[in-house]
Amino acid sequence: MTNDKGVAKEVEWRIKVEDGPWKRAGVSCNMWTFITSLYFKVCKFFKKAWDIGVNDPRKFIHCLKVGIALTAVSLFYYLKPLYDGVGRNAMWAVMTVIVVFEYTAGATIYKSINRICGTTLAGLLAFGVHWVASRAGDQWEPIIVGVSLFLLASTATFSRFIPTIKARFDYGAMIFILTFCLVSVSGYRIDELFNMAQQRISTIIIGTSLCIIVSTTVRPVWAGLELYVLVTENLDKLANSLQGCVAQYFEAQTASEESNKKMMGYKCVLNSKATEESLANLARWEPAHGRFNFRHPWKQYLKIGATMRRCASCIDALIGCIHSENKSSNDIRKIMSKTSIQVGDISANVLRELAITITSMTKSNKLDILVIEMNSAAQELQNLLKSYPNTQKNDDAKMEIPIMDIIQVVTMVSLLTEIVARVEDIVNCVEELSNLGKYKPAMSKCDKSKQHSTDSKISPEQQNEEEAIVKTLQVV
Template sequence: MGVQIVINGENPCETSSKLEKMKKRLNVYVEKMKIFPGLAWKTIWNVGREDPRRVIHSIKVGLSLTLVSLLYLLEPLFEGIGQSSIWAVMTVVVVLEFTAGATLCKGLNRGFGTLLAGLLAFFIEYIATTSGQIFKAIFIGTAVFLIGMSATYVRFFPYIKKNYDYGVVIFLLTFNLITVSSFRVDNVLKIAHERFYTIAIGCGICLLMSLLIFPNWSGEELHNSTVFKLEGLAKSIQACVNGYFTEEEPQTSNEESLEDPIYKGYKAVLDSKSTDETLAMYASWEPRHSRYCYRFPWQQYVKLGAVLRHFGYTVVALHGCLKTEIQTPRSVRALFKDPCTRVAREVSKALMELADSVKKRRQCSPEVLSDHLHQALQDLDTAIRSQPRLFLGPNTNNNTNNMLALAAAQARQKSGKELGVSSLLTTVKTDSSALLEWRSKRVSEQAKENDRKVLRPTLSKIAITSLEFSEALPFAAFASLLVEIVARLDLVIEEVEELGTLAHFKEFDPGDEVKIDVNCEKMKGDQNAKSLENHLPSHGAAE
């Protein structure tokens, strides 16, 4: 045996290994610090390139904070307003949002909440000052309790929660500050005036920056996101069908699937519920800035978004057919390639026409569902009917008998286990020595069960293969989803037509139909997902 030398209770080999690990960690940290400036600059550049409005908004916030800081920095302004000028800075930080609608909502809520709280606080103070000091304290405490309880309960009303929750919070804060301060401070009216003036100045600067200097309208954001979702669904469907009938087997990992343009197309639709509702609520606060001064039905955009999400669920299922474990042979798929491709092309063409009509604010074409789509559906139905043996399987009777035999064997095995358990229980009651034998048998059975669980995925595939299902069965699911997409397309068209009617879109111009056909022909030539990614429009996420 070797002799180990121990110095100060530590082995020199262990000490050297620890030093090596520390050196490796230090080298890793050094490498990260070297590449950190480049990564930081790349992130900053990408955020601004994705949506240049973010840079403009940041500049507007910085300029607004500089303007309100002058109330505190310039001596004449500070003497007129005093310490309350800091409330203007806080107002700009809280109120100035990315879109004009969000700024209007918060600014007006803050202004009206402060005004109502001040008026009510003065009324409470007027009543309290006519009585003694003890009664004044009791009256103020009672008023704070009742107003605080009532205002908090009102916040649970759905309409108040959605539109005026921030204003109620500011009302509570201002009312308590003024009412409680009036018990110790003599000139509380001056404090309230200074705070109201500074909040008004801060809100005024925020509204000026949001409405007049490069405004970002919530309504336009919602409008553009609707167009983006329609285009994304159209491209996802076209790419799904092209990928399903491609001759090469795609090999993608989990990381690559997240960058899949098909996934990107419908992901924006599935994740849009909260964003659409928020943008619609903020858009209802915005002034009518269009040249026709029509009041846009923003809630109709929300309804259209809900229909598009239900439409997107079918696209998700269609995309899942490309990644299932059991696939129809490509030689069988080729029999139905032409009608399926034409159905997908016509659906994509209809969605692109709807997106173009919403984008240009015009009525959609009366023939958005052309006869080509109906003809493609008829051809698909004829192609499926012409191949009945593919969907019934070569040995239908044998498959049925195999399935019945398998079910009978499982039933016999289950009844045998139940009889074995009952006999064991009887033996246990009469003979204590059988208990040990039963326990040992139980342990061995558990070990076998654990091995069986490990092999279960493989055995399940073997069992499925042994049943000799029809080779075209997975394609039947794909075709049914494609027909379901056509059925749900009618609901999307109805909502877009309703939107055009309520929003007073202009009448359809037949000359625009030529441009739509050209765009669809470009999409027809995209045979793989990589080329589709270049056609995706740049879109800034709603803040």
């Protein structure tokens, strides 16, 4: 009986129900959910793309410029007179536009010149090798072509490891290898090699010339101007970070989200090395534009960027002290706060004045005074640290100062002193830039009033012309 009861308890009842409308409704519901989620993802993607274009309309304009260049070069296929001049090699002009056209004018000119030089040099060498090999006979021809291909390709590949060539002619070396291999291998079975090389070089020259014309005339984006704006913005970010972190440490206040964002601006300075080097290399290829001459000292901007990164590394260490678990006492902060905040404010003002100097391309009248004030404030902070035990109000009993408080204060003072020294290095680099760029002295208030009085005598037509020039410079 007990076994029968156990078996009865273990029996499970199952009822099979045929698949009805509920399951079909579930499938349709899943399909509808998938379609709606896909729709919202596509809308989100297009919204992000639209925001990118709205934030920087030059990217929209760049797309239009590429379309203009491709449409113009495709006429060599559609118009019979042009097609008869270049033949089937017109495709090389289209490929050249696709490969060469870049966002900045400097990058387009760099790739265009490298492509022309690499293609021309490789074509001439390939033609010379083919001529020598054809004179050597049928037995030696493939050997000469193969050996020359091996030697020249290996040499050109090794040259890409040389820093100077890698910085300026890396793309040209790659095009040289590609063109030499194509012409050498295809020319082994083609009798009219010279005509083929001539047509190919001419189509590449047509494509690159069209890219340079469109890139430099239709709302150009200059790499030099991008570098110029990047350096000035980094100076402002560095000033905001320095001023914000010193104030947050000594005032002991909770920073807002906006102030935290400004305080972290030094990270953009630390991460801008690759961008600065790339823009400086591309700016050398650009013609004179705006306020920049053909021989503008672009290398000096790299020196300024390097000194800014050294200063930003000190600010990074300063922010590490802010987030440290070992905090100094409030008494020490009160004693050091006024002078330390003064050092941070004056140093930030020096950096902002340097940004104004680079932006206006004039030598500042306030810079020397601000540097003197910065050095005197730093010296006052060091003297205050040396005389710190004598500043205690309780003279009757000698109070013991915790060692961690002393370490925190000494660290902060030494970092602020080092920041002052590195800000002075930035000042020296900017002064060297002003000398190399031949900056004019800044106008005083008296000079500005005189200029305003003379400008009032200018005819309205001349004023309209000057306003038009200013607007074009702002657009550039």
